[in-house]
Amino acid sequence: MVPFLTEEVWQLLARLAPERGLPAPQTAAASVMIAPWPEVQAEHQDxxxxxxxxxxxxxxxxxxxxxxxxxxxxxxxxxxxxxxxxxxxxxxxxxxxxxxxxxxxxxxxxxxxxxxxxxxxxxxxxxxxxxxxLQDFIDVDAEIARQTKEQHKIVALIAGKEKQLADQRFVSRAPAAVVERERASLAQLAEQLAAVRAALVELRKGP
The missing domain is CATH 3.30.2320 (hypothetical protein PF0899 fold)
Known part of the structure; x- marks a missing residue:
């Protein structure tokens, strides 16, 4: 169904704007099936x-x-x-x-x-x-369970990255940019873990 609808739209466009496109309008192909694939214009990327x-x-x-x-x-x-x-x-x-x-x-x-x-x-x-x-909506027990699961997941990720960064063979052989990226990722995970733990503290306090 979609190819037929696409072709119908293409033909309608041909009636309204037979010349179209960027950066300079050109005569469009007779059918979408034989139209050239659009090329990315670097100047339009931001x-x-x-x-x-x-x-x-x-x-x-x-x-x-x-x-x-x-x-x-x-x-x-x-x-x-x-x-x-x-x-x-x-x-x-x-x-x-x-x-x-x-x-x-x-x-x-x-x-x-x-x-x-x-x-x-x-x-x-x-x-x-x-x-x-979510004062009026939250399922406190379910949220505590979810946050606890998330905490375990982040702790495991942190342990893996700490082990990797403690391996001198990895640190000495990997490109500096890769090592720095792993250190930044570890710092980011530490921030996420702190946020999850803070959320658990608040949840366990109750309303």
């Missing part, structure tokens, strides 16, 4: 925008994952606090309307010193920690 959108996707995915995990209906409004560095906050704060329209979540605060709500569900991302206020 690494900064792509990185910003990747962060947006990660946070959006984290918000949706929390909603799904807690079985909260899509139309139920939620509030979230995002702990991240100032650069990430500046990049994503202008996109708040999209988080609200695409995930049903209003973001309350952004930044490195954002305190989590008293009772919340969390998602740990490489560039941010997400805290969603």
């Amino acid at each position: 690494a900064a925008i792509e990185a910003r959108f990747a962060r947006f996707q990660a946070v959006l995915g984290g918000l949706r994952e929390i909603r799904s995990r807690q079985n909260i209906p899509p139309k139920q409004p939620l509030r979230a606090w995002i702990r991240c560095d100032h650069h990430t906050a500046d990049q994503l704060r202008p996109m708040e309307p999209y988080f609200e329209s695409m995930a049903g979540v209003a973001t309350v605060a952004w930044g490195p010193e954002v305190p989590p709500p008293a009772l919340c569900a969390t998602a740990s991302l490489p560039a941010a920690e997400i805290f969603v206020d």
Whole structure:
């Protein structure tokens, strides 16, 4: 079905814009099936925008994952606090309307010193920690179980990276960039572990 629909759209476009394309419009092929494959224009690529959108996707995915995990209906409004560095906050704060329209979540605060709500569900991302206020929705026991499982997973990852970095053969033979990347990854995992442990402390306190 899709190939036929695509061809129909192509033919309709041919009537409206027989010459199209970037950077300079050209006469389009008679059929999409024989049209040349589009070529990427390097001048149209923007690494900064792509990185910003990747962060947006990660946070959006984290918000949706929390909603799904807690079985909260899509139309139920939620509030979230995002702990991240100032650069990430500046990049994503202008996109708040999209988080609200695409995930049903209003973001309350952004930044490195954002305190989590008293009772919340969390998602740990490489560039941010997400805290969603679930005072009226959270299954505390289920969230404790999930966070405990996440804690064990991160501890195992940390142990593996520490063992690798303690191996002098690896450190001496691997390219410096690879070693530095592993050290940065280890530091990132340590931050995620601290966030998970803090969340467990809050969950065990109760409301």
